[in-house]
Amino acid sequence: MTGAHAKGRTIAVVSSKRQIRVGDVLIGGGAPVAVQTMTKTETANLPETMAQIHRVAEAGADLVRVAVPRNEDVEALKTIVRDSPIPIIADIHFNHTLAIKAIEAGAHCIRLNPGNIGGPEKVAEVVATAKQYEVPIRVGVNSGSLPKHLREMEFTDPVGALVAAAEETVALMESLDFGDFKVSMKSTSVPNTIASNRLLSQRIDYPLHLGVTEAGTKWTGSLKSAVGLGTLLADGIGDTVRISLSTFHAEEEVKVAFEILKALKLREKGPVLIACPTCGRLQFDMDSVVQEVEHRLQAYDDPIEVSVLGCAVNGIGEARHADFGITGAKDAGMIFSKGEPLKKVKTSELVDELFKEIDRYYASGKQVLRNEAEAAEATQWLSENEDLSAMTPERLAQMEKDKAAEQADTLAAEAEVAEKAFVDESSSPTAGRRFSRSA
Numbered sequence: 355m356t357g358a359h360a361k362g363r364t365i366a367v368v369s370s371k372r373q374i375r376v377g378d379v380l381i382g383g384g385a386p387v388a389v390q391t392m393t394k395t396e397t398a399n400l401p402e403t404m405a406q407i408h409r410v411a412e413a414g415a416d417l418v419r420v421a422v423p424r425n426e427d428v429e430a431l432k433t434i435v436r437d438s439p440i441p442i443i444a445d446i447h448f449n450h451t452l453a454i455k456a457i458e459a460g461a462h463c464i465r466l467n468p469g470n471i472g473g474p475e476k477v478a479e480v481v482a483t484a485k486q487y488e489v490p491i492r493v494g495v496n497s498g499s500l501p502k503h504l505r506e507m508e509f510t511d512p513v514g515a516l517v518a519a520a521e522e523t524v525a526l527m528e529s530l531d532f533g534d535f536k537v538s539m540k541s542t543s544v545p546n547t548i549a550s551n552r553l554l555s556q557r558i559d560y561p562l563h564l565g566v567t568e569a570g571t572k573w574t575g576s577l578k579s580a581v582g583l584g585t586l587l588a589d590g591i592g593d594t595v596r597i598s599l600s601t602f603h604a605e606e607e608v609k610v611a612f613e614i615l616k617a618l619k620l621r622e623k624g625p626v627l628i629a630c631p632t633c634g635r636l637q638f639d640m641d642s643v644v645q646e647v648e649h650r651l652q653a654y655d656d657p658i659e660v661s662v663l664g665c666a667v668n669g670i671g672e673a674r675h676a677d678f679g680i681t682g683a684k685d686a687g688m689i690f691s692k693g694e695p696l697k698k699v700k701t702s703e704l705v706d707e708l709f710k711e712i713d714r715y716y717a718s719g720k721q722v723l724r725n726e727a728e729a730a731e732a733t734q735w736l737s738e739n740e741d742l743s744a745m746t747p748e749r750l751a752q753m754e755k756d757k758a759a760e761q762a763d764t765l766a767a768e769a770e771v772a773e774k775a776f777v778d779e780s781s782s783p784t785a786g787r788r789f790s791r792s793a
C-alpha cells in the first residue's frame with residue numbers, strides 16, 4: 355500500500371496498490387483522488403453535451419462520463435472525445451455491442467456492469483476489444499441489480515452480497531487475463547457503501563471508484579456523500595469519486611466532491627473560506643458578506659485561506675492560520691493576515707478592502723504588504739472590541755502553555771539546586787578522604 359500525496363498538508367492515505375490510467379489521469383497506486391462527474395444531457399446533443407463538459411472541466415473535474423444508450427450517442431462520442439478537455443468515460447448498460455463501438459470511437463474508458471451485459475461471453479468480447487485498444491474498464495455492481503444467485507443473500511447480508519458480486523466480477527476479469535480495471539460497488543445505503551468498500555479494499559488491490567448512488571438533492575445528496583465517501587476517504591479507501599446529485603448542473607457535483615477532498619486535505623482546489631457560525635454578538639449583515647466573499651473567491655485558483663469572523667470579541671486568534679480575514683462590527687471592521695491586524699475599515703467596505711489586500715498580495719509575489727500606521731490603528735480597534743476576559747480556545751491554550759513553561763522553569767530551578775547539592779567525589783577537595791566513625 356502506498357501513501358497518496360496531494361498538494362499542501364496531507365492525511366495518511368492508503369490507496370489501492372494497482373494503478374490504471376484513464377486518458378492522462380492516473381487512478382490508484384498513490385495518485386491523488388480523481389474527481390469525476392457525469393453529463394446530464396442527451397449525449398448526441400453535441401452543443402449541450404460539450405457545453406456541460408466544458409463547465410465541469412472548468413469546475414475541476416478530472417474525468418467525465420457520458421451515457422451511451424444508442425448508436426447516435428456512439429457517433430457523437432467520436433466528436434466528444436476529440437474536443438473534450440478531459441478524458442471521457444462511456445457509460446454502457448445492457449448492450450455489449452455499444453461497449454465495443456464506444457471503445458472503437460475513442461472513449462478513454464468504459465463503464466459497464468458485467469452482470470447486465472448479457473453473460474460472460476459478451477463481457478469477454480468487450481474485454482478483448484479493450485485490450486486491443488488499451489482502454490481501461492470500470493466494472494461495477496449495484497445493490498439494485500445483483501446477480502440472481504445473490505439476491506436472497508441481499509436480504510440477509512446486503513454488504514456480503516455486494517462484496518461477493520464485486521469479487522466475482524474481479525475473478526471474471528482475471529480469468530480473461532485483464533487487469534486494466536477499477537471497481538465500484540454502488541448502494542443507496544450509506545452504511546452499506548462504507549462497510550462494503552472497507553471489506554472489498556482488504557480483499558483486492560484494484561483501484562476503487564466511490565459513490566453513493568441516487569444520493570438525492572444537492573442538500574441531502576451532498577451530506578450523504580460527505581458522510582459515506584468522507585468516511586472511506588479518511589480511512590484511505592477510494593481512488594476516484596463521483597457525487598451523484600439530482601441536479602442538471604453537473605458542475606455542482608464537482609464542487610461538492612472538491613469540498614469533501616479539500617476538507618480531508620486530499621486535494622487543493624481554489625481558496626478555502628472559513629466563516630464563523632454567527633451568534634447574538636453579530637452586528638452586521640454577515641450572511642451577505644460571506645456570500646459575496648465566497649462568490650468573489652471563485653475567481654482565484656490559489657488555495658488561499660480566507661476567514662470571515664462575525665465579531666472581534668474573541669480576538670482573531672481562531673483565524674490565525676488564515677492568509678487573510680475580516681472581522682466586523684456595526685460601523686467598522688478590520689482586515690487581518692495570519693492573526694495580525696492590517697487595517698481598520700468601514701464595515702460597508704470590508705469586502706472590497708479585503709480583495710484589494712488579496713490582490714496586492716498576489717501582485718507583490720505573495721507578500722503581505724503592511725502599513726505600520728494602518729496596522730496600529732487596526733490593533734487599537736481590535737483592543738477596543740475584543741473581550742480580553744473571554745476564554746477562547748486560543749487563550750486557554752496560551753494559559754496552558756504559560757503554565758507548562760512556568761512548571762518547566764520551576765523544575766529547571768530545582769534541578770539546578772539539586773546539582774549544586776550533589777558532591778562529585780572525583781573533584782571534591784576531600785576526594786579519597788572518607789570519614790567514618792572507625793577512622
Ligand code: SF4
Nearest residue numbers: 630632633636664665
Ligand atoms: S466570531 Fe463573534 S459573531 Fe461569530 S460566532 Fe464568534 S462570537 Fe459569535
